[in-house]
Amino acid sequence: MESTNMSLQNSDGPNIKQSKVHEAERKSSTKRVSSNTSSSPASSNESSSSEMEVQSSDMDVCQVYANSSSSGYSGMQSSSSDTGKSREDISDDNDDCIPLINGSITLSLMEAKLWYKFLEVGTEMIINRTGRRMFPYVEFSLRGVDPVGLYDVIFDIIPASSKSFKFLNNKWIPIGRKEEEYKNYPFKHPDSPRIGSEWMTRKISFEKVKLSNKPGTKAGIFTLHTLQKYLVRISIVKHERDDELSVVEFPIRATTFIAVTAYNNRDVTKLKINSNPYSKGFRFPMKRLKNHAFEQLDAKEQRMVTLEDPLKSSVYGHLKKEIPAFPQCPLDLSTNKD
DNA sequence: TCCACTATCACTTTTGAAGCGC
DNA sequence: AGCGCTTCAAAAGTGATAGTGG
Numbered sequence: 001m002e003s004t005n006m007s008l009q010n011s012d013g014p015n016i017k018q019s020k021v022h023e024a025e026r027k028s029s030t031k032r033v034s035s036n037t038s039s040s041p042a043s044s045n046e047s048s049s050s051e052m053e054v055q056s057s058d059m060d061v062c063q064v065y066a067n068s069s070s071s072g073y074s075g076m077q078s079s080s081s082d083t084g085k086s087r088e089d090i091s092d093d094n095d096d097c098i099p100l101i102n103g104s105i106t107l108s109l110m111e112a113k114l115w116y117k118f119l120e121v122g123t124e125m126i127i128n129r130t131g132r133r134m135f136p137y138v139e140f141s142l143r144g145v146d147p148v149g150l151y152d153v154i155f156d157i158i159p160a161s162s163k164s165f166k167f168l169n170n171k172w173i174p175i176g177r178k179e180e181e182y183k184n185y186p187f188k189h190p191d192s193p194r195i196g197s198e199w200m201t202r203k204i205s206f207e208k209v210k211l212s213n214k215p216g217t218k219a220g221i222f223t224l225h226t227l228q229k230y231l232v233r234i235s236i237v238k239h240e241r242d243d244e245l246s247v248v249e250f251p252i253r254a255t256t257f258i259a260v261t262a263y264n265n266r267d268v269t270k271l272k273i274n275s276n277p278y279s280k281g282f283r284f285p286m287k288r289l290k291n292h293a294f295e296q297l298d299a300k301e302q303r304m305v306t307l308e309d310p311l312k313s314s315v316y317g318h319l320k321k322e323i324p325a326f327p328q329c330p331l332d333l334s335t336n337k338d
Numbered sequence: 339t340c341c342a343c344t345a346t347c348a349c350t351t352t353t354g355a356a357g358c359g360c
Numbered sequence: 361a362g363c364g365c366t367t368c369a370a371a372a373g374t375g376a377t378a379g380t381g382g
Contacts, residue, residue, distance in 0.1 A: 126375085129344080133373070213343085226342075261343050262375090269375070278374040281349035 097141070100250045107234060107250045110139040110203060114275060115254040121267040122172055123257035131210030131221040135276050138232050138255060139205040145196035145236065152192040152237040153199065155206045157184065157222045160256045161229040167264035182215050182223040186235065193239060211259065224259040231256040 097108040098115075109115065114136050115123075126132045138155065145151060159181060163174035187209060210221045224230060232255035238246040263269045273279045 135374085262377095273375070276374065278350060278352095278372085280351080280374085282375055 098252075098254060100252060102248050102250055103144075105142070105144040105236060105248050107236070108141045108143070109252055109254060110141070111136050112254065117275075118268065118271055119254055119256065121271065122265055123255075124260045124263055124265060124268045125211055125257045126263070127211040127213045127224055127226065127259045127261060129212065129214045131212040133208065133210055134206075135272060137205065137207035137209065138234070138252070139203055139207065140234065141203055142196075142199045142236065145199060146238070147195065147197035147200070149196045150193045150239040151196055151199055152235075152239070153189040153204055154186045154192075154235040154237060155189065155209060156186040156233045156235060157211075157224065157230050158233050158251065159228065160231040163229070164225070164227050165229060165258055166227065170265070172258060172264075178228045179225045181225070184222045185219065187220050187222075213259070213261065226259050226261055229256060229258050 096113050097110050098112040100107045100109065118136065125134055142153075159178065161174070162178055164176055164178045165172045166175045187206070189204060189206070208220060212221050212223050213226060215223045231251060231253060233249055233251040235250070236248045238248075240246055263272075273282045
């Protein structure tokens, strides 16, 4: 097991300070830590008193749904430990979300069905130099916090495996040890701090978080290594009296993904195109190919195509000889490979 | 030769300023 | 002057793809 060092990027509030937290402890319950209100943002960069260390989880490549102990939910077919309901039941009751229970506090991940569709095929997230948004993004609701208590909500990305991976024979397989992690700063929700009642009456979204492969980027951009596996962790930080902070953490296994610079798995690409509004332009590839192919024709061919009946000899018709039809309905969200 | 990575493309959605009427 | 609505261009997002370099 290895550990990652992290500091809360916190220019306008107290820094969290705590010593090493072991996996079992991390999963179990609330931790009480002391705050350091005098720390400056610069000081949080150093591995001194303002640093929070946690142990990374160490998942095998096959354990895509795992972690029942911290989430109260151990997989698509299992039951929620506290309610006895299946995941499908929970989704129907609560707008498609996964309840992650830690003590009395419940965090419900929205768009759970979408996350699990991606998890089923092996979620890949594009990273680049400027930073690429996550899709699906992390959005959740919160229950069980003190309505009058003051809370920060913090987004973080942690390693999900000690291995690096390679895409071979249409699946991800572990190959050797992963590289040492870049130093990332947990991202505090811009609305923090707020009282519990305000957090509980709204959805909490981190849709603008970006992923990069270039170190030294700004807040809200996480620097990751390609071909390594990560997952999202949400921390709920309560401001107690006497400058103390209580931290409850929710590592969300459903968000496990592999960082890539280009998609490897066609199923992931299809899911992204069909789910992400920004990718609508790719849902009807013939339209794009039609324009592209027209530009590639020489002048004589372009003129012939333009002058003749477009229904009889369109570029589309020309293309049909060259390019096989899109193999599946562009709007089909099914992950059924049959 | 392979493959991870980058820049660029064509497309869509989002955002914010400007204009207008009440 | 202030407000609400519409319009429109710019910005920002997407995956595809060709080229680069280790």
